[in-house]
Amino acid sequence: MASTTSRGARLAIAAAIGAVIGGAAVAGVALAHDDPMPKNPSPATRAAYVRHENFEKLGKTFKGLNDELRKGSPDVAVVKSSTQTMLSLANSLPTWFPRGSGVEARPMSEAKADIWTDAAGFTAAASALQVQVSKLNQAAASGDIAAVKAQVRPTGGACKGCHDKYRQEKKS
Amino acid sequence: MAAPGGVRARLWDGPVRLFHWLLVGLVAFCWWSSGDHLNWHRWAGYAVIGLVLFRIYWGFAGGGAARFSSFVKGPRATLAYLATLGSRARSETPGHNPLGALSILALLATLVAQVVTGLFAIDIDAFEGGPLSDRVSFELGRQIAEWHELSFRVLQALVVLHLLAIVFYAVWKRTDLIGAMVTGKRRFAVDPALDRAPMWRFVLGAALAAAIAWIASKGFRF
Numbered sequence: 001m002a003s004t005t006s007r008g009a010r011l012a013i014a015a016a017i018g019a020v021i022g023g024a025a026v027a028g029v030a031l032a033h034d035d036p037m038p039k040n041p042s043p044a045t046r047a048a049y050v051r052h053e054n055f056e057k058l059g060k061t062f063k064g065l066n067d068e069l070r071k072g073s074p075d076v077a078v079v080k081s082s083t084q085t086m087l088s089l090a091n092s093l094p095t096w097f098p099r100g101s102g103v104e105a106r107p108m109s110e111a112k113a114d115i116w117t118d119a120a121g122f123t124a125a126a127s128a129l130q131v132q133v134s135k136l137n138q139a140a141a142s143g144d145i146a147a148v149k150a151q152v153r154p155t156g157g158a159c160k161g162c163h164d165k166y167r168q169e170k171k172s
Numbered sequence: 173m174a175a176p177g178g179v180r181a182r183l184w185d186g187p188v189r190l191f192h193w194l195l196v197g198l199v200a201f202c203w204w205s206s207g208d209h210l211n212w213h214r215w216a217g218y219a220v221i222g223l224v225l226f227r228i229y230w231g232f233a234g235g236g237a238a239r240f241s242s243f244v245k246g247p248r249a250t251l252a253y254l255a256t257l258g259s260r261a262r263s264e265t266p267g268h269n270p271l272g273a274l275s276i277l278a279l280l281a282t283l284v285a286q287v288v289t290g291l292f293a294i295d296i297d298a299f300e301g302g303p304l305s306d307r308v309s310f311e312l313g314r315q316i317a318e319w320h321e322l323s324f325r326v327l328q329a330l331v332v333l334h335l336l337a338i339v340f341y342a343v344w345k346r347t348d349l350i351g352a353m354v355t356g357k358r359r360f361a362v363d364p365a366l367d368r369a370p371m372w373r374f375v376l377g378a379a380l381a382a383a384i385a386w387i388a389s390k391g392f393r394f
Contacts, residue, residue, distance in 0.1 A: 059298040060310040066299060067306035156299025163296055 035108045044098060048106035051096040058089045069149050076143055083133070083140040090133040094126045110167050125162040132158040181363035183266060184356045187374050188238050191227050192353055198223065210300035221287045222385030224280065229377040236366030237267025244277065245270040263347040266364035275337065279330050285323040291388065293317035303391035
């Protein structure tokens with residue numbers, strides 16, 4: 001009876017330890033976050049880092065716009081300057097991806113190789129964003145807040161459309 | 173009343189079972205909707221807020237095996253229970269045993285972390301976000317979204333452990349935990365004669381939890 005007793009207990013303890021180790025491993029990976037630009041980066045590496053900053057800026061601006069639109073009476077000036085910033089970023093976006101600036105230039109890069117192997121598809125996705133952001137900017141320029149509110153969803157959809165196909169999530 | 177085969181006695185009350193199975197459905201739905209249906213994901217998240225608040229309330233206001241005081245034990249009782257784990261005797265604990273209690277507390281704490289991070293999280297596209305995401309910067313909202321994902325991994329691990337424990341009790345201890353959570357009844361040597369909370373407490377808790385979940389969905393703005 002003693003041997004069966006310890007077998008059952010060992011089974012349960014092994015399961016518990018396994019779950020704890022698994023959780024800790026996931027946590028460890030997720031906490032290794034810092035990835036500063038190396039000294040004297042190659043042009044491709046620099047491009048990968050600058051691209052990341054540009055996307056951060058684009059996301060930050062779009063978030064600022066969405067936050068503003070959620071207010072009772074959005075500030076038209078804030079809305080206009082946000083969409084202008086987004087438009088100029090969206091228009092320059094295709095230049096942020098020089099060949100060789102993917103994971104080979106920065107291991108943490110979330111750019112998929114498909115950006116370059118499927119260049120036509122990627123260009124189409126970037127153009128789709130430009131079309132939506134251009135509409136967004138026009139709506140803002142006319143001062144029509146309702147039209148801007150109606151246009152943010154297709155704009156977010158254009159971001160997502162490209163992210164789903166050409167971005168890989170890095171869990172770190 | 174110690175009949176030879178034992179007696180089928182009431183264990184889990186209706187609110188606990190309703191909470192459990194709604195939570196199973198909602199967590200599964202949240203997982204599925206986290207990819208492409210963040211609007212539905214948000215609504216399901218508000219429902220989880222209500223459920224978790226209700227369960228915490230019910231841990232104090234509910235009856236019998238639902239109460240935290242009935243199942244949360246100190247380290248000595250937990251170690252003593254651990255020592256009996258290998259025995260093939262049927263489980264006679266009327267509700268969560270001291271080890272299961274740790275699992276329940278861990279699950280509830282992880283669910284709290286899950287919904288709190290969800291309130292502030294923002295999607296990579298900077299469009300879909302929790303109702304409080306406008307209170308944090310894009311960078312912080314993204315960081316919180318990563319924690320949201322991390323706490324979900326922890327939740328998944330806890331659910332796997334939960335399922336393994338159910339299999340362990342079914343196979344090793346010949347105790348059917350799933351049936352008990354469906355019917356509310358389980359076989360015991362002697363009826364533990366658990367007390368039940370009055371209906372009004374359930375109605376009050378459900379109404380309070382639903383109201384707070386609704387307010388959370390509005391980002392605590394009026």
